[in-house]
Amino acid sequence: MNFRDELQKRILIGDGAMGTLLYSNGIDNCYEELNITHPDRIETIHSAYLEAGADILQSNTYGANYYKLKRYGLEEEVSTINRKGIAIARKAANGKAFVFGTIGASRSFRKSDLDLDEIKRCFREQLYSQLIENPDGLILETYYDLEELEMVLKIARNETDLPIIANVSLHETSYLQEGIHLNEALLRLEALGADAVGVNCHLGPHHMIRSLEEVPLPKKAFLSVYPNASSLPEYVDGRFVYEAVPDYFGYSAVNLRNQGARIIGGCCGTTPNHIAAVKKALGNIAPIKEKKIIKRKVEVIEVAVKETKKGLYEKAKLERTILVELDPPKKLGIKEFMKGAKALHKAGVDSITLADNSLASPRISNVALGTILKKEIGSEPLMHITCRDRNMIGLQSHLMGLQTLGLNEVLVVTGDPSKIGDFPGATSVYDLSSFDLISLVKQFNEGLSYSGKSLGKRTNFKIAAAFNPNIRHLHKAVERMEKKIACGAQSFLTQPVFSTSQIEDVYEATKHLDTPIFMGIMPLTSTRNAEFIHNEVPGIKLPDTVRKAMASAGNDPIKARAEGIAIAKELVDAAAERFKGIYLITPFLRFELTEELSKYIREVDNKRVVELTANEQ
Numbered sequence: 287m288n289f290r291d292e293l294q295k296r297i298l299i300g301d302g303a304m305g306t307l308l309y310s311n312g313i314d315n316c317y318e319e320l321n322i323t324h325p326d327r328i329e330t331i332h333s334a335y336l337e338a339g340a341d342i343l344q345s346n347t348y349g350a351n352y353y354k355l356k357r358y359g360l361e362e363e364v365s366t367i368n369r370k371g372i373a374i375a376r377k378a379a380n381g382k383a384f385v386f387g388t389i390g391a392s393r394s395f396r397k398s399d400l401d402l403d404e405i406k407r408c409f410r411e412q413l414y415s416q417l418i419e420n421p422d423g424l425i426l427e428t429y430y431d432l433e434e435l436e437m438v439l440k441i442a443r444n445e446t447d448l449p450i451i452a453n454v455s456l457h458e459t460s461y462l463q464e465g466i467h468l469n470e471a472l473l474r475l476e477a478l479g480a481d482a483v484g485v486n487c488h489l490g491p492h493h494m495i496r497s498l499e500e501v502p503l504p505k506k507a508f509l510s511v512y513p514n515a516s517s518l519p520e521y522v523d524g525r526f527v528y529e530a531v532p533d534y535f536g537y538s539a540v541n542l543r544n545q546g547a548r549i550i551g552g553c554c555g556t557t558p559n560h561i562a563a564v565k566k567a568l569g570n571i572a573p574i575k576e577k578k579i580i581k582r583k584v585e586v587i588e589v590a591v592k593e594t595k596k597g598l599y600e601k602a603k604l605e606r607t608i609l610v611e612l613d614p615p616k617k618l619g620i621k622e623f624m625k626g627a628k629a630l631h632k633a634g635v636d637s638i639t640l641a642d643n644s645l646a647s648p649r650i651s652n653v654a655l656g657t658i659l660k661k662e663i664g665s666e667p668l669m670h671i672t673c674r675d676r677n678m679i680g681l682q683s684h685l686m687g688l689q690t691l692g693l694n695e696v697l698v699v700t701g702d703p704s705k706i707g708d709f710p711g712a713t714s715v716y717d718l719s720s721f722d723l724i725s726l727v728k729q730f731n732e733g734l735s736y737s738g739k740s741l742g743k744r745t746n747f748k749i750a751a752a753f754n755p756n757i758r759h760l761h762k763a764v765e766r767m768e769k770k771i772a773c774g775a776q777s778f779l780t781q782p783v784f785s786t787s788q789i790e791d792v793y794e795a796t797k798h799l800d801t802p803i804f805m806g807i808m809p810l811t812s813t814r815n816a817e818f819i820h821n822e823v824p825g826i827k828l829p830d831t832v833r834k835a836m837a838s839a840g841n842d843p844i845k846a847r848a849e850g851i852a853i854a855k856e857l858v859d860a861a862a863e864r865f866k867g868i869y870l871i872t873p874f875l876r877f878e879l880t881e882e883l884s885k886y887i888r889e890v891d892n893k894r895v896v897e898l899t900a901n902e903q
């Protein structure tokens with residue numbers, strides 16, 4: 287039997303889940319390791335699928351790549367596990383079914399999980415291991431990221447003439463992440479030479495049928511569909527369980543066939559009973575030859591109201607722009623905080639920046655304080671957002687909330703890890719990296735959610751990001767900066783710097799960029815404060831002159847204050863000469879320090895204007 291000939295003629299039935307079936311049998315470790323330790327168990331499952339009517343058996347090699355096996359210390363076993371996986375399926379198939387080598391995606395829903403070069407290397411290793419065992423074809427599945435699937439499909443097509451099934455996974459009906467339509471994705475995969483293109487996992491039959499309704503029959507390739515048992519697994523006693531309704535699954539297979547599916551199998555939650563139901567429902571039904579497409583209306587995204595007010599990044603390109611960080615209090619009560627905010631506003635500060643639980647310790651939500659500030663002093667704060675406290679759902683809801691409140695100036699940062707804060711046992715979420723979150727905010731500005739779903743309107747976020755010049759190789763930090771700009775960052779706030787030479791270095795290293803930089807300056811408050819920063823804050827070193835000056839104040843708070851301010855003014859002078867943006871960090875809610883520095887910056891600027899005008903006259 288030749289796979290391609292059969293596919294031309296009839297509908298082929300795939301098998302069902304391997305992973306979730308093992309999981310429901312109580313196996314909660316590395317499924318692929320069983321190819322070595324318990325090949326009989328895997329063979330039994332393959333045999334059950336064969337018995338149920340599957341024409342194609344997939345090897346138990348879904349996650350058998352270097353990175354996934356490394357989690358279990360099995361990275362040296364890539365070749366053995368893949369080879370055995372094919373051999374076990376071959377034995378179970380017993381000449382009655384096609385044996386396809388399964389290769390799952392390396393990235394999950396985040397592009398930042400692994401870079402493409404790393405994926406290439408580990409894909410090749412898995413591919414070559416499988417090819418040694420002569421499978422009848424390959425199935426590339428559960429690819430949320432089309433970029434990854436296109437890349438590995440190209441490699442596979444280049445290396446072998448075997449039939450290839452290429453399956454993407456949808457975020458929601460008809461759409462892949464980044465808002466790519468299923469139809470577009472399948473056309474791209476067909477163009478790269480896949481024999482069958484389609485969808486697997488995440489969605490159940492209902493959403494898969496709806497998705498296929500929008501997809502025409504491919505010209506050269508065939509459609510393949512491997513739905514989950516249902517779209518909504520239940521969480522029972524700490525385990526995910528799929529409602530097992532094989533008859534419904536079988537009935538759905540007929541509808542999938544009516545939408546042109548030529549290969550129909552099952553993904554997570556499906557069992558040999560589901561596949562038997564598919565076999566029974568399909569009988570010897572012939573594939574369809576043509577179909578009508580349903581064209582769903584593409585939701586129009588409202589263009590945001592054109593803003594008359596300049597964003598901070600736009601302002602900082604043209605004129606002096608002062609930001610002052612004033613951290614939300616750790617205790618209830620905002621009297622002192624409000625007093626500070628008002629004083630800073632009066633001192634001519636352009637925006638107060640509100641940290642998001644800085645140093646990973648709980649503080650009054652910056653959304654609450656931002657809303658109050660906007661209402662009471664009429665100036666728009668800059669809202670820090672970390673990737674630490676919210677998962678991908680929370681972050682998107684947070685962004686929609688900020689837009690609704692009109693808090694559109696945001697600073698996207700990774701966030702200090704929970705380990706360093708007041709609750710070291712708390713989880714650091716990090717679903718997204720700072721790069722991903724910057725891209726997400728930019729996507730919101732285009733009116734699209736993470737999965738590319740319309741938000742109905744565009745948001746108006748102005749995106750700032752963090753720049754850390756306190757590292758050994760400044761050019762590395764500049765490279766990160768350039769990557770953040772490519773993701774959508776429109777300005778940068780730096781970590782505090784403590785020497786004028788560092789300000790000069792940053793200027794030299796970044797002068798090729800036209801993205802404004804707000805140079806971070808924090809007044810030192812005491813000798814102890816200076817020594818702590820020098821010795822305990824990673825990456826930051828104070829020049830000897832600064833440490834000596836602070837030490838000379840001894841325990842006298844008035845002298846220490848004066849020294850701290852004098853040092854900060856010197857830094858401000860060096861920064862103001864080179865950068866229009868200045869970012870002052872208020873230590874310990876001592877706003878009178880940053881108030882004084884803000885006034886100083888305005889005075890020096892005014893004096894300069896007066897001098898210039900005098901010179902011109």
Ligand SMILES: Cc1cc2nc3c(=O)[nH]c(=O)nc-3n(C[C@H](O)[C@H](O)[C@H](O)COP(=O)(O)OP(=O)(O)OC[C@H]3O[C@@H](n4cnc5c(N)ncnc54)[C@H](O)[C@@H]3O)c2cc1C
Nearest residue numbers: 641642643644645670699700701702720752762763779781
């Ligand atoms: C202006 C500013 C505001 C901040 N506000 C907050 C806040 O509100 N709440 C809060 O919890 N934290 C805040 N932080 C802290 C910040 O989130 C941490 O310092 C974090 O470790 C770095 O975040 P990032 O977004 O700058 O780093 P990213 O550029 O996203 O880097 C993340 C991690 O990558 C690594 N990395 C960075 N640079 C390099 C490099 N050159 N080479 C190799 N690895 C590198 C580091 O481990 C770093 O921690 C702020 C920092 C800055 C500069």
Ligand code: MET
Nearest residue numbers: 303304305306348428487
């Ligand atoms: C996570 S998608 C499922 C992958 C594989 N086909 C399995 O059933 O285990």
Ligand SMILES: [Zn+2]
Nearest residue numbers: 487488553554
């Ligand atoms: Zn699945």
